[in-house]
Amino acid sequence: MRESFTAGAQRAIRRAGQLARSRGGGAVEPIDLLSALVEEGESRASALLAELGVRVEGLLPGAVEEAEIPGEDEDERDFPPHSHELRLALSDAASKARELDRSQGVGTEHLLVGLLAAGGPVADRLSRAGLRAEALMERIARSIAVDPGPIPMSEDIPAPELADPGEADDLARILDASANRAREGLRVVEDYARFVLDDPGLTRRLKDVRHRLGEGIRGLDVDRLLTSRDTPGDVGTHIMAADEGARSNARAVLVANFKRTAEALRSLEEYTKITDQWLSGRFEVLRYDVYTIEKRMMAAVVARQGLGGARLYVLVGGLPTLGDLTWVVEEAIAGGADVIQYREKGLPDRVILHRAREVRILTAQAGVRFIMNDRPDLARLASADGVHLGQEDVSVRDARRVVGPNALIGVSTHEPAQLEAAIRDGANYLGVGPVFPSETKAFDALAGLAYVRHAAEATNLPWFAIGGVDESNLDQLLDAGASRVAVSSAVVRAERPRAAASALKARLVEAAG
Numbered sequence: 349m350r351e352s353f354t355a356g357a358q359r360a361i362r363r364a365g366q367l368a369r370s371r372g373g374g375a376v377e378p379i380d381l382l383s384a385l386v387e388e389g390e391s392r393a394s395a396l397l398a399e400l401g402v403r404v405e406g407l408l409p410g411a412v413e414e415a416e417i418p419g420e421d422e423d424e425r426d427f428p429p430h431s432h433e434l435r436l437a438l439s440d441a442a443s444k445a446r447e448l449d450r451s452q453g454v455g456t457e458h459l460l461v462g463l464l465a466a467g468g469p470v471a472d473r474l475s476r477a478g479l480r481a482e483a484l485m486e487r488i489a490r491s492i493a494v495d496p497g498p499i500p501m502s503e504d505i506p507a508p509e510l511a512d513p514g515e516a517d518d519l520a521r522i523l524d525a526s527a528n529r530a531r532e533g534l535r536v537v538e539d540y541a542r543f544v545l546d547d548p549g550l551t552r553r554l555k556d557v558r559h560r561l562g563e564g565i566r567g568l569d570v571d572r573l574l575t576s577r578d579t580p581g582d583v584g585t586h587i588m589a590a591d592e593g594a595r596s597n598a599r600a601v602l603v604a605n606f607k608r609t610a611e612a613l614r615s616l617e618e619y620t621k622i623t624d625q626w627l628s629g630r631f632e633v634l635r636y637d638v639y640t641i642e643k644r645m646m647a648a649v650v651a652r653q654g655l656g657g658a659r660l661y662v663l664v665g666g667l668p669t670l671g672d673l674t675w676v677v678e679e680a681i682a683g684g685a686d687v688i689q690y691r692e693k694g695l696p697d698r699v700i701l702h703r704a705r706e707v708r709i710l711t712a713q714a715g716v717r718f719i720m721n722d723r724p725d726l727a728r729l730a731s732a733d734g735v736h737l738g739q740e741d742v743s744v745r746d747a748r749r750v751v752g753p754n755a756l757i758g759v760s761t762h763e764p765a766q767l768e769a770a771i772r773d774g775a776n777y778l779g780v781g782p783v784f785p786s787e788t789k790a791f792d793a794l795a796g797l798a799y800v801r802h803a804a805e806a807t808n809l810p811w812f813a814i815g816g817v818d819e820s821n822l823d824q825l826l827d828a829g830a831s832r833v834a835v836s837s838a839v840v841r842a843e844r845p846r847a848a849a850s851a852l853k854a855r856l857v858e859a860a861g
């Protein structure tokens with residue numbers, strides 16, 4: 349099992365053995381492994397501890413005994429045996445490594461995860477020093493998604509050795525076709541990100557995947573692939589699935605090509621298992637990266653279709669009667685609201701649902717989006733276009749299970765980390781605030797204009813500046829980079845809601861040019 353540990357992890361385990369021996373211990377304990385990891389300043393584990401702000405001083409019980417660095421040929425059998433606790437930690441490390449990324453082996457970062465997961469005094473020490481298992485796992489997963497590490501040049505990768513030349517030829521044909529399909533599929537998807545979504549972030553990520561795919565393909569025996577190619581003799585070129593010949597729209601093209609890319613990567617992954625497990629692992633990483641990008645991109649597609657041109661979002665609720673509510677909704681729509689959110693706190697669910705259905709009718713007649721606040725269940729029952737969630741409402745994942753893949757899910761965010769998390773979770777749009785003091789809701793702190801400026805740089809998804817927004821401060825928001833706003837009191841409490849909405853909308857449209 350130890351061969352699946354990276355060289356750095358093997359070094360740390362050997363060093364732990366030596367530390368245990370030099371302190372006269374009867375067994376190598378988790379604390380020896382932790383000492384070894386902390387001592388090795390160049391390891392991935394040390395880098396992660398530093399990145400996560402964990403102070404290593406004070407992590408260890410006392411000064412680590414000065415022990416010689418073990419020589420390459422030093423026999424591990426001279427070291428004490430591993431304690432039960434350490435074996436637990438190593439096995440946890442291996443299973444977490446498999447869970448996170450099956451292709452890269454168990455590294456020093458996974459040893460750290462194992463030490464935390466195994467519990468006991470060392471895990472307590474790590475937690476007291478500020479290390480949280482979720483943050484560590486998340487950081488490792490992110491580094492895999494963003495930076496899978498260098499891909500060796502093709503000359504470093506041994507060519508496949510196959511005993512049966514006929515089988516080698518078959519394999520080469522499969523790999524050749526799959527490589528082409530993956531490359532082509534990615535290019536089609538990239539075109540959508542670039543020309544339809546106009547999204548530089550997604551385009552860059554797809555380009556990166558395409559580049560890494562190219563590196564992976566160069567790890568195959570490219571000459572062999574080409575010589576084995578026999579397009580006229582490929583029975584598959586003339587067979588077409590019923591839905592392959594026609595696509596109803598660009599979105600259908602996108603969906604089909606994500607599927608095609610993932611399938612082709614799967615084929616590359618499976619067939620390279622025969623000859624080169626390392627390369628197979630790289631294709632697996634790429635496939636997972638494609639799934640992550642697909643989730644993000646489909647969220648952007650739904651957002652663009654639902655909210656592409658939306659500028660003015662009005663939150664309505666807290667009104668005494670259904671008549672008051674429908675009047676304000678009609679006025680807001682007449683004034684140019686693009687989205688109406690029904691935000692009601694404190695009424696019985698049955699009443700909320702009844703009112704929500706009335707709002708649905710009015711918004712549908714006007715072609716305006718209707719979002720239900722807080723409650724995915726009521727959103728679905730009222731046939732709303734989506735639901736808005738705060739940081740304490742149900743998660744995007746759970747809401748998605750209720751409202752379905754095509755519904756809009758918005759998330760309130762108050763700081764950059766929340767914005768990033770909401771995007772990762774698959775939100776279609778974001779609330780950004782509170783920017784100014786609000787008459788509708790009390791806040792301990794304001795996110796302010798600095799956060800608006802951040803959002804303008806950080807995302808291509810639709811986002812709405814919210815919190816105390818009115819005609820008097822709209823220009824400050826526009827200057828900070830906002831192009832869409834969400835308001836409540838500025839319209840709902842206005843004497844003439846239609847005029848209030850109309851003034852805001854006119855300025856937003858003018859600023860959009």
Ligand SMILES: Cc1ncc(COP(=O)(O)OP(=O)(O)O)c(N)n1
Binds near residue numbers: 689779834
């Ligand atoms: C568009 C939009 N942005 C933010 C919010 C606030 O949501 P939340 O933080 O869940 O607070 P409540 O509105 O539920 O009190 C919103 N509703 N809409």
Ligand SMILES: Cc1ncsc1CCOP(=O)(O)O
Binds near residue numbers: 816834
């Ligand atoms: C619910 C909510 N969340 C952030 S600000 C806000 C209230 C928006 O209302 P107003 O426009 O009256 O400040």
Ligand SMILES: [Mg+2]
Binds near residue numbers: 741
């Ligand atoms: Mg809420």
